[in-house]
Amino acid sequence: MEKTEENNSFKVTGLDQTSMERCQRRWMQIAKPLYGLGRLEDAIIQIAGIMGNEKVSIDKKALIVMCADNGVVEEGVSQTDSSVTAVVTDNFAEGKTSACLMSRRAGVDVFPIDIGVQTKTKVYEDKVAWGTRNMAKGPAMSKKEAQEAIHAGIRAAWRCRELGYQILLTGEMGIGNTTTSSAVVSVLLGKDPKEVTGKGAGLSDEGLLRKQQVIRTAIQRNRPDPQDPLDVLAKVGGLDIGGLAGVFLGGAMYRIPVVMDGFISAAAALVACRIEPKVSDYILPSHLSGEGGMSLVLKELGKEPFLHCGMKLGEGTAAVALMPLLDMALEVYRHMPDFDGIQIEAYQPL
Ligand SMILES: O=C(O)c1ccc[n+]([C@@H]2O[C@H](COP(=O)([O-])O)[C@@H](O)[C@H]2O)c1
Numbered sequence: 001m002e003k004t005e006e007n008n009s010f011k012v013t014g015l016d017q018t019s020m021e022r023c024q025r026r027w028m029q030i031a032k033p034l035y036g037l038g039r040l041e042d043a044i045i046q047i048a049g050i051m052g053n054e055k056v057s058i059d060k061k062a063l064i065v066m067c068a069d070n071g072v073v074e075e076g077v078s079q080t081d082s083s084v085t086a087v088v089t090d091n092f093a094e095g096k097t098s099a100c101l102m103s104r105r106a107g108v109d110v111f112p113i114d115i116g117v118q119t120k121t122k123v124y125e126d127k128v129a130w131g132t133r134n135m136a137k138g139p140a141m142s143k144k145e146a147q148e149a150i151h152a153g154i155r156a157a158w159r160c161r162e163l164g165y166q167i168l169l170t171g172e173m174g175i176g177n178t179t180t181s182s183a184v185v186s187v188l189l190g191k192d193p194k195e196v197t198g199k200g201a202g203l204s205d206e207g208l209l210r211k212q213q214v215i216r217t218a219i220q221r222n223r224p225d226p227q228d229p230l231d232v233l234a235k236v237g238g239l240d241i242g243g244l245a246g247v248f249l250g251g252a253m254y255r256i257p258v259v260m261d262g263f264i265s266a267a268a269a270l271v272a273c274r275i276e277p278k279v280s281d282y283i284l285p286s287h288l289s290g291e292g293g294m295s296l297v298l299k300e301l302g303k304e305p306f307l308h309c310g311m312k313l314g315e316g317t318a319a320v321a322l323m324p325l326l327d328m329a330l331e332v333y334r335h336m337p338d339f340d341g342i343q344i345e346a347y348q349p350l
């Protein structure tokens with residue numbers, strides 16, 4: 001990525017070690033088997049390091065859903081056509097999506113953003129373009145558009161911080177975005193499209209072969225530079241991926257934990273970490289999406305998913321699904337007696 005004034009403003013500092021040590025000490029004092037809550041304990045320690053406070057709180061949770069269309073859909077890479085993006089985006093406005101319903105149960109507030117749907121929608125608009133161009137024929141976006149998408153994501157993170165949100169969850173809606181995500185991951189990890197591409201929202205075996213070939217063509221035609229994440233995002237990515245990369249960057253800049261969702265969100269996290277590697281400290285994974293190269297991205301980012309449910313719905317659903325687990329771990333962290341407390345109770349008459 002070129003060194004511009006804007007790039008230099010991605011200021012990310014490290015985790016607060018003192019808060020992490022205090023948090024770890026508290027976990028060790030709690031009257032339970034040592035490391036009994038496993039990686040849920042690590043997650044709370046990580047959040048303490050991000051917040052700079054061992055008194056961890058993630059009561060206010062925001063799911064940011066980036067909605068956008070992808071020009072490559074005209075190549076027949078998805079089982080539905082692009083009009084579905086706008087329909088589902090509008091359903092977000094009415095709370096009628098899987099992510100909205102799950103969020104209602106998990107105490108998460110949902111913020112859908114139209115960053116690039118090809119028609120007018122009913123959700124908050126921060127449109128960089130009316131969809132991207134077909135990457136099989138030329139670059140999906142200009143570098144400026146890719147940069148603007150990232151900045152829209154940073155703005156969304158900033159607005160959430162201003163509203164007092166303590167954890168950000170990433171979600172997206174965009175027909176064709178498993179194709180763009182596969183292309184981005186293929187280039188950034190140096191893998192053949194075959195290794196990272198899955199059936200998305202439900203392609204046939206034949207459709208999958210076509211999708212892999214379209215991705216191969218797009219990469220050959222545009223020759224994105226694997227050393228330049230912005231170039232990769234612009235040429236074979238999408239506005240939703242760019243927006244989510246911005247949310248990851250913004251979360252790290254404003255010291256708010258950001259939860260990764262599925263494959264599209266993982267591709268965005270990869271872009272953000274290639275722009276600024278320190279962003280990785282601020283990312284919590286949620287699940288192992290059944291889609292394509294998810295495990296390769298998780299490995300590259302050094303993240304172990306918490307959930308292995310075979311989910312691949314997108315919208316932020318798996319990030320939301322992780323919230324009750326974190327809330328339960330926090331309940332123990334905050335309220336469980338420590339070993340001393342238990343000893344005192346043991347002397348009470350039965
Ligand atoms: O998150 C995932 O891993 C995931 C995997 C497969 C499909 N999706 C969702 O399905 C849509 C993209 O599927 P497709 O086949 O049109 O690329 C998009 O709106 C995503 O939210 C999401």
Ligand SMILES: Cc1cc2nc[nH]c2cc1C
Pocket residue numbers: 080084088172173174201313314315
């Ligand atoms: C109906 C539908 C809902 C979705 N939500 C996320 N991706 C989606 C794809 C389809 C096709």
